[in-house]
Amino acid sequence: MIDAFHESSTTLFNRHVRNWKTDGGKVVGYTCSYVPDEIFHAASILPYRLRGVGAREMNIADAYFGPFICSLPKCLLQLAGEGKYHFLDGAVVTPGCDSMRRLDDCWRKAGEDRAEALPSFFFHYAVPHKTADYSLKWFIEETRRLQAAVEKHFNVTITDYQLYDSIGIYNEGRLLLSRLDALRCAPDVAISGADALAVVLASTTIPRKSFNSLLMDLIAQIEAGSDRISGRKRLMLVGSANDDVELVRLIEGDEAVVVADNLCFGARFYADLVEQDGDPVAALAKRYLYHNDCPRMFGDYKGRLSILKEKIERAAVDGVILQNIRFCDLHGSENGIFERDLEAAGIPCMRIEREYGPLVETGRIRMRIDAFLERLEK
Amino acid sequence: MRKELKEYPFDWMIWRTFVAAARMKAGSEKEYSQAVKQLPYFRGILDTIYGIGEPGQLFIEMVAEYFEKIIFARKRGQKTAITTFCFSPAVFYALDIVPITLELVTVAMGATYKRGTADFLDYCNEVGFTETSCSSQRGTLGAYLAGNGVTIDMVVCDSPGVCDTNVNAFAFASAYLDKPFFQLNMPPDLTGARSTEYHRADYRALIAFLEEQIGRKLDTEKLREILTEVRKQDILMAELEELQILVPNPLPVTFNLLIYAGRFLFAGMPQCTRLLESLLKIGRENARQNQSGLSSGKERLRGFFCYIDHYGQDLRLWHLLDQMEISYHGNILSKMWSQDAYYAKALDRLEDAYNIDTTDLDTLIDSIADLNSRMPMIKSIRGPYDAPHMWLQDTLALAKLHRADFIVYNGTPGCRNTWGMVKPFARDTEKNGFPTLILYSDAFDMRVESWETTASRIEEFLKVRRLRP
Numbered sequence: 001m002i003d004a005f006h007e008s009s010t011t012l013f014n015r016h017v018r019n020w021k022t023d024g025g026k027v028v029g030y031t032c033s034y035v036p037d038e039i040f041h042a043a044s045i046l047p048y049r050l051r052g053v054g055a056r057e058m059n060i061a062d063a064y065f066g067p068f069i070c071s072l073p074k075c076l077l078q079l080a081g082e083g084k085y086h087f088l089d090g091a092v093v094t095p096g097c098d099s100m101r102r103l104d105d106c107w108r109k110a111g112e113d114r115a116e117a118l119p120s121f122f123f124h125y126a127v128p129h130k131t132a133d134y135s136l137k138w139f140i141e142e143t144r145r146l147q148a149a150v151e152k153h154f155n156v157t158i159t160d161y162q163l164y165d166s167i168g169i170y171n172e173g174r175l176l177l178s179r180l181d182a183l184r185c186a187p188d189v190a191i192s193g194a195d196a197l198a199v200v201l202a203s204t205t206i207p208r209k210s211f212n213s214l215l216m217d218l219i220a221q222i223e224a225g226s227d228r229i230s231g232r233k234r235l236m237l238v239g240s241a242n243d244d245v246e247l248v249r250l251i252e253g254d255e256a257v258v259v260a261d262n263l264c265f266g267a268r269f270y271a272d273l274v275e276q277d278g279d280p281v282a283a284l285a286k287r288y289l290y291h292n293d294c295p296r297m298f299g300d301y302k303g304r305l306s307i308l309k310e311k312i313e314r315a316a317v318d319g320v321i322l323q324n325i326r327f328c329d330l331h332g333s334e335n336g337i338f339e340r341d342l343e344a345a346g347i348p349c350m351r352i353e354r355e356y357g358p359l360v361e362t363g364r365i366r367m368r369i370d371a372f373l374e375r376l377e378k
Numbered sequence: 379m380r381k382e383l384k385e386y387p388f389d390w391m392i393w394r395t396f397v398a399a400a401r402m403k404a405g406s407e408k409e410y411s412q413a414v415k416q417l418p419y420f421r422g423i424l425d426t427i428y429g430i431g432e433p434g435q436l437f438i439e440m441v442a443e444y445f446e447k448i449i450f451a452r453k454r455g456q457k458t459a460i461t462t463f464c465f466s467p468a469v470f471y472a473l474d475i476v477p478i479t480l481e482l483v484t485v486a487m488g489a490t491y492k493r494g495t496a497d498f499l500d501y502c503n504e505v506g507f508t509e510t511s512c513s514s515q516r517g518t519l520g521a522y523l524a525g526n527g528v529t530i531d532m533v534v535c536d537s538p539g540v541c542d543t544n545v546n547a548f549a550f551a552s553a554y555l556d557k558p559f560f561q562l563n564m565p566p567d568l569t570g571a572r573s574t575e576y577h578r579a580d581y582r583a584l585i586a587f588l589e590e591q592i593g594r595k596l597d598t599e600k601l602r603e604i605l606t607e608v609r610k611q612d613i614l615m616a617e618l619e620e621l622q623i624l625v626p627n628p629l630p631v632t633f634n635l636l637i638y639a640g641r642f643l644f645a646g647m648p649q650c651t652r653l654l655e656s657l658l659k660i661g662r663e664n665a666r667q668n669q670s671g672l673s674s675g676k677e678r679l680r681g682f683f684c685y686i687d688h689y690g691q692d693l694r695l696w697h698l699l700d701q702m703e704i705s706y707h708g709n710i711l712s713k714m715w716s717q718d719a720y721y722a723k724a725l726d727r728l729e730d731a732y733n734i735d736t737t738d739l740d741t742l743i744d745s746i747a748d749l750n751s752r753m754p755m756i757k758s759i760r761g762p763y764d765a766p767h768m769w770l771q772d773t774l775a776l777a778k779l780h781r782a783d784f785i786v787y788n789g790t791p792g793c794r795n796t797w798g799m800v801k802p803f804a805r806d807t808e809k810n811g812f813p814t815l816i817l818y819s820d821a822f823d824m825r826v827e828s829w830e831t832t833a834s835r836i837e838e839f840l841k842v843r844r845l846r847p
Contacts, residue, residue: 066797067818068510095566098542102798105762109802124762129538129545129563134579138565141572298538298545298561301553327794329508329543333550336506340554351506 001218002195009201009245012054012079013087016206020046026089026154029119031076031103032096033264034127034292036143036284038170038274041208042162043150049204049265050091051243052076054084055357060114064106070099070327071356072241077103080117081110090121090153092146097296097330121153129298131290140285147281163280169208170274176215177203177270183219185259185315188228193237193258194249200265201243229257233376234316236260238308238338239323240331246359250366251321255373260315262308268292295330304334305341312347319348319376321369325356348376379501379524388498388521389478389528392486393445395420400439403428419492422692429673430630433656437636440649441486448528451476457531457592460522460551462515462544463711464753465536465562468608468646469746472601473588478530480547481822482642484517485689488822494691495520499823507550512792513822515547523554530555532591534584536562536750540760543792560587564751566761568768569729574748581747598739604646605742608749609734611641612716614654619708620720621661623780626677627705628664631696633657633671635687638711638754673700679845682782683709684773684807685789685796688817688832690824698833702846707780710759713772715752725775730757730767763799770803774810783845786836788817791826813843 008014017027028040029050040047052075055061060081061074079085095101104124111118126142128135147158180199183190191199199218203211233256237248243265248258261267272291275283293304312320320342322335332353339349350372352365359365402410402424410428414421427434451458456476461467463481470477488494495513498520503509505523507516521527533552537544538561545561552559562580567573589595618637621628636657644650664670670677681704688695699706715722715731722731732748735741751757758769765771777785785807789796796803804814817835820826840846 064799064802066800068791068797069794095539098794099798102795105764105799105802108762109799124566126539126566128565130561132580132583134576134583135563138572138576295546295549296542298549299552299559301549324508327510329511329546329792329794332508333506333511333546334553336508337550337553339506 001221002198004214005195005198005202005218006245008205009198009243010053012051012084014205016210017046017048017087020207021087027087028090028092028121028150029085029088030092030094030125031073031100032094032127033269034094034096034288035092035125036288037208038163038166038284039143039147039150039158041166041169042158043154043156045089045150045154046207048088050076050085052079052356053243055079060110061106064109065102068327069102070097070325072325073099073103073106075357077106077110080107081114083116085119086116088119090119090123092123092125094125094127096127097328099327121149123149128289129296131297136285136289139289140282143281143285160280163284164276167274167276167280167283169212171276173203173208173212173215174270174273176212176219179219180215181267183222187316188230189232189234189257189259190222190228192229193235193252193261194245196258197242197248197265198245200269201245203270204265232257233373234259234318236262236308236312236315236317236320237266237323238262238320239335240325240328241265241356242323244356244359247354247365250359250362251369253366253369256369260311260317262304262311264292264294267311268294295334301334301337305338308338308342309345312342317347319350319372321350321352321372323352323354326353348372379497379504379520383497384524384526387528388487388526389445389448389483392483392490393442393449395490396438396442396445396486399424400435400442403435419691420490422694422697423489426632426693426696430632431660433636433653433660436653436656437640440640440643440653443649444482444643445486447476448478452529458528459532459534460530460548461534462537462548463642464540464544464755465534466645466746466750466753467642468604468749469585469588469601471644471646472604473592473596475588475592478528479642480518481514482639484514484822485639488517488689489691489693492691494822494824496823496825498524505554507547510792511547512541512543513790513820514792515544517822519547519551522551530557533557533559534588536564536753536756538562539564539566540756541793541795543794558587558591560584562750564756564760568751568757568760577751578744578747581750582743585743598742601739601742601746602736605734605736605745607648607651608646609718611645611651611654612714612718612734614651614658615641615714616716616718616720618654618658618661619712621665622707623720624665625781626668626670626672627680627707628669628671629657629661629705630671630673631700631704631706632693633661634706634708634712635693635696641714670705672703672705674703676703677705678703679783679840680705680707680781681784681786682707682773682777682780682812683786683788684769684777685710685787686821687711688788688819688821688829690821690829690832694829694833698836702837702840707782708776710769710772711754713754713776714749715757716749721776721779724779727775759795763803764806770806773807774812777807777812782812784813784815784840784843786815786817788819788821790820790822791818813839813845815839
């Protein structure tokens, strides 16, 4: 059963997306977990979280991006340039961070050189970096602007009723993911971190109704079964975006299990529900701006630390792995203070800097994980 | 960090350095030349700055005064705020808060100490800040994180939406030192009712934050006085910038640095006004005589720096340009986009510019909010580089206006926002007829690329592009 999730998490143009396209459906990709899927779902468009998985070269990306840039947007541009995102009808870029923000510029420029690289709908979605009342007002307007652009480009109308329906379906998915999270955090771990990540990744590509149904079956299967993981060190994974199941598998090895995370391809993606009353656009804006806390929301370190501590306690975490992609200064620096404060609270931490993309540094990371696990045994 | 660096507070050391430097010309020329021999790592900067006469003296005194204000803030019952170069300090002066602008302090130390700020840069990494972050803040931040400077009361910045690595340094400082934090957050569009409303609402929240920190309200009269002085400075800067457009450019190469440094240090304060008036006297006189500001009196080429300068030890960039008879035509830092600015009028871009209206408190706050949203980098690096009012449009328009022969990009490897698109940007400037050089050096850390290498890259570029034999 879990294989279905793995297939969707490792293949860009997976079975579900293929079927969607065969049925004449539209697909819009987006770069960051601050983009409300519900807007697209309500327009019968498949929202698809963009990833750089499968990139093997950087020749196209390096023609546009400078050298001191995170490899995630570079891989993404590379794939777009190679035509691997041929199934996209649109893309939404957010200022998640500066590297990702500049994907907007570089992708448009790549589109001038290779027309097939750029989807016909291309939208810059300006997400504020703070949660003041005027920032929320801005974000509500921005979400309406996105809605209007989708309606115009795809010649559809998105009604409040459709939005309520989509919010309900996505909330259901979030609740299911939270149930899976509880199984993962339990004393007898019911699902490995690698499998749990595969499920979350699948949720970003599979039409949500089908995903909910698949996940319901998986949860039922896990709950009915007796396979449990025990006797391993319980780890938490924190930091930069990670959509690589193999990285989690590498971390877990034979001696550890990742029982919790605070990642945007993880708990941050499904934590918190959208309110289901009042103006649906305002409700979406509120949930996505307020409840998606990552270091791009500058000045809220203490809030994020308390989220981490609560989760560490709930999941009985033995140690925390704080990772960042090279040039991801936001997570990299915050990891530095997390390390200071968590270690002071008696929680062992390890910081890793890595590259996004194919695991070219497996040996180095494995050796450091082994050393960390040795420390946890003492 | 080396033990000896903790012997004295680092900001106190820089203050004393500049106090001593300000007295160098108090005696005879012979005394100066004898004294300068004892300062092998400071000599170039002294010669360069003092070489321009009265404004040089004023500038060094001004830097010394800036540090003096930092050192004695606590004794005088004032609060201190660490902040960034692209945040106008005018509001701090209006509220009697002492700004400590990290990048300016980094330049002051980087330019005058042999090892620059290397130890403090590295100290940041020791305590968890990433090595890939921007060196302009790290150079000074490390000293404050190590507790080797005055006490910081608050952290204020305005780069969210513009430059992650900039704001991240301030967010890190706030979390690490456990100090109150406020950010002005910039939307991607500069103009239009929606952005203007956002800028102004955000700025009012800033004032409320600052008032809470100091425990008293903003004095309308004081703000009016400061903004009236800012306007005066805008008019002086406008004339200086207009002179720069002449062929030959009558301003010496260092003038541009002094103009923006003066403004970053003392916007709205008479110290900056005096400096600008003094610069203008020389500029006008050179223009009257149709004389180039270069030492040789001969202008061979006109260079436009589209981003920032190179502040390595001894200010050698300016020396190199002067030596190669290249007149300097500004960079992103020297353009404040006031409605008085020559370029705003000449380019018919008044929509991009701010206006100062001193009628009442509301108009004053709106004015300073607009001013702040037009600060260097804040104005033009916030949106897509090729969008209206943004970096490419500004660069091309200014380079054309100044009749530049070439464009140079210089920054730091930490500058994610420009390295994210400088290649297509440079392709566009080239397409528009400007030979463009992308430098890979670090403006604040010469360990990344030695100055000799940087200089040779500039020379090679000019030769390969047949701009200079």
